[in-house]
Amino acid sequence: MKKFVNDPQDYVPQMLEGLALANPDTLKYVPEHNLIMRADTPQENKVSIVQGSGSGHEPAHVMSVGRGMLDAACPGDVFAAPPADSVYETVKLVASPKGVLLLVNNYTGDRMAFEMAEELSEADGLNVRTLFIDDDVAVQDSTFTVGRRGVAGNFFVMKAVGAAAERGADLDEVQRIGEKVNSVARSMGMALTACTPPAKGSPLFDLPDDAIEMGVGIHGEPGRKREKLQSADTMVSELVSAVVDDLPYSSGDHVALMVNGLGGTPIGELYLVYGRAHKQLAERGIEIDRSYVGEYCTSLDMAGASITLVRLDDEISELLDAPAEIPIHVF
Amino acid sequence: MKKFVNDPQDYVPQMLEGLALANPDTLKYVPEHNLIMRADTPQENKVSIVQGSGSGHEPAHVMSVGRGMLDAACPGDVFAAPPADSVYETVKLVASPKGVLLLVNNYTGDRMAFEMAEELSEADGLNVRTLFIDDDVAVQDSTFTVGRRGVAGNFFVMKAVGAAAERGADLDEVQRIGEKVNSVARSMGMALTACTPPAKGSPLFDLPDDAIEMGVGIHGEPGRKREKLQSADTMVSELVSAVVDDLPYSSGDHVALMVNGLGGTPIGELYLVYGRAHKQLAERGIEIDRSYVGEYCTSLDMAGASITLVRLDDEISELLDAPAEIPIHVF
């Protein structure tokens, strides 16, 4: 395992400690509950927003805490939903009179933890809602699964509800906005390589030099199918088609296009992917109003990328435009 | 080779095309000269800033073009300085009455290309200066080499001269500031893995599972020495000591601390490294006023990191504080 790590069990705590040291004015690290919160939360007049859903997805979700985004993130161990208890403690710490919205990527473990925390919090008389994010088109919604997964589209939900909450919207309204953004967001990802969780110390699966995994989630699990490695154009076209055909997005639609790196793919390749996707969408008459290129929701050091589309209207565009102050920045 | 790439010869052009498509209002791509420039450059009252120095270092330098940073970047092929002719054409495109400052990472090829371009431009009556950046402590300054290399510290030089130029400083002043920042910046990097240039298609060198390269530059070349892979604490301590002892930085100094990822290392690990470095510096009495964690100057998909310190004074801090608008952002 080629990583910057001490004892693998300290990987998450030491990452969170570094994050807090780098942002002493704005963030607080609470080791007992493995959580990162805004230094100035809760606020009387603002719905508090919490996201969790496992570590290893950075900058989601701990590095998305800040003004205009999350009030707190309780990340759990690598790829493991946080224990319900951690979520419950987080809710208590950020509880505002205007309520708390829990954002959950739709996975079995996360659903359970957040639903249990919601029950516990309601028993305390706290005003809590839970919103499930499920933008991944690789997973078919069927009675045989727990439904589609939540992947990089969660960033748009966080951003929009964060902006709405900052403006003083009430819990109903914040939830409505989150659900709306989730309903027009679709994603699909692919892996060029497997990732290596620090505690495992070796790649999660073997992938030959000429093979890729199409339709992966964000936990390093294999995808829907294994395919031959092909040119960027061909692979991007498969991602774009899957996403576009799902909602579907149609000619004349205005969208945000996100090219999200999974952790091990350099930004140069992501911009190459962006260019190809942009052109393919333009050919379909889809108008790209906003572009997002970089790492938003990763799987540790996995090489690969996902594509997310969000259909925009004035309300969503305006919320995405609003300022946000989170640790991820250049200067 | 596991990459998003079509024909490897199109890697750089298609990356630049994607970059321009993602930033249609602010950037312009000039395929003939393989360059990215601000849409609104040159400006009458502003010194223009240009950086080049090979592709494969993204976000340096093409993704650092924008208000408050570079006016243009002419990146050359992967790891190859641009041809002198490209630099010359770039200078002509951005030439402002207030002059042009060329920023060059100190490598043989880059020196030659930029010096030749400076000569050609001066023959045209243009007002051009060249500033060499050489922050890498891994290379000893001796008559046997061309001196220290320029690595991630170049980001601070770009940011400071960009801010100064934006305020209307003249060429002398902009150059003075650049030299000053360079003189108080020191860096040291290490690789956990080799990187794979698209045109080569395989890693530049073999590195066993238990070995690292200490003291690498940013072109995928091997470092000063090969060492055993160790705990993050131990490796970070080697980087920190090398950097601190070089200037040296002393107890009571106020610094900016940058942890720069080399392309394949996820942001979670970079924050872990940041935390360890922060604590080690604090133990030495060095005060960290500003933190930078992320990818600034990379070597394609190399896993690894570098540490940069910049000694701050009021002038430098204020310039680093100034706004900048470049493609690298989250929202």
Added chain:
Amino acid sequence: MTSPSTSTGDLAFVVRTIAQTAVDNERAFGDLDAVAGDGDFGYSLARGFEIVLADWDTLVSDSPAEFLKKVALVVSKRVGGTSGPLWGTALLRASGAVKDRTDLVATDAVAMLRAAAEGIKARGRSDLGDKTLLDALIPMTDALEQRLAEGGPGSGPAELARLAAVTARTAADATTPMQARRGRQSYTGERSIGSPDPGAVAVAVMAERIADEWDAHERREGATP
């Protein structure tokens, strides 16, 4: 102790063995989860059960219900992923099944296991055939119940433990050709076919260890046959 009764000492032995097995198999259980899942199953269980072992003295109690509840809280508090809520719920429901009891008999074991399985079903919205740990747990519980109903020879504690182990192993192996319909494995669709469910295997490994160490445990306890 006379068959078919059981004791809080037996319960403590069983829980301790489960905990020790989880800790000892951290890597093996993780590798199983890496095949079609995300590889954290071993890590998650181990982080919780190592605390159970470390804090053992503060957990043991004369009341089986009290003891199981404390263990359930430790597990819920530390174990993340799907396993935290599922195993925490299972332990909590097992506690509920022996509420107010002090001495346990063999049928209590069945009641605890049945309650645990029902808790997992409810929490996981899952059932037999979804390729989860239920596919080992439920057949094992059924086999014990049936043997006890039949009575007669073969229903001594050691024999029951062996029956549980054998049934769980067979059942866990039988998950291999199944397609996962719950949990992270289900996202890979048909690709979950061909490897056993990590949770089901963990149940089998734990049951086997309990059976293997039962005699030594009885000798240690100085139990009279």
Added chain:
Amino acid sequence: MTSPSTSTGDLAFVVRTIAQTAVDNERAFGDLDAVAGDGDFGYSLARGFEIVLADWDTLVSDSPAEFLKKVALVVSKRVGGTSGPLWGTALLRASGAVKDRTDLVATDAVAMLRAAAEGIKARGRSDLGDKTLLDALIPMTDALEQRLAEGGPGSGPAELARLAAVTARTAADATTPMQARRGRQSYTGERSIGSPDPGAVAVAVMAERIADEWDAHERREGATP
């Protein structure tokens, strides 16, 4: 053509062979540069010299100086890294060494090579012993000069070409134990010891190909001995 004279046809053959060798050895030269450098040497040369081949008809000229200057501009314009300025300068200086000449003789070859080497020295602030292509180019030039000064047998064009090839190869091999003091390789310090300099090897490979193909070239040109 009589020995020791040379011709613009010979010059064209030499440049074309250099270009073809650079294109054919893109990967091999890149791999050499990957040992202690950054692996782009083959790519850089090939991108320039493939244009030389593609635009050949627009480059050839009756004037050797004119021809070399045009080739120099193509190389300078497309080749990046250290090689662009160095090879561009070398070609430009070679052009200068035969300024206003139409027919070339063998001593002109020496003059062009010497001028190229001096250009590289000036541009690269480097010299013999720094472990660069100069360590093949200068010994090769010296050997040719000496042989021509001695005169007599062995100074026919084909023999000179072979002498250049043998000398360059020996000299390139001799860079293996050297420590690089210029270029990117120098940053690895003592680790540059043990592998030959890519630039020097490229010079040797080019000289060898020229020697190997000289006879065929002469036959093609219908040259009379």
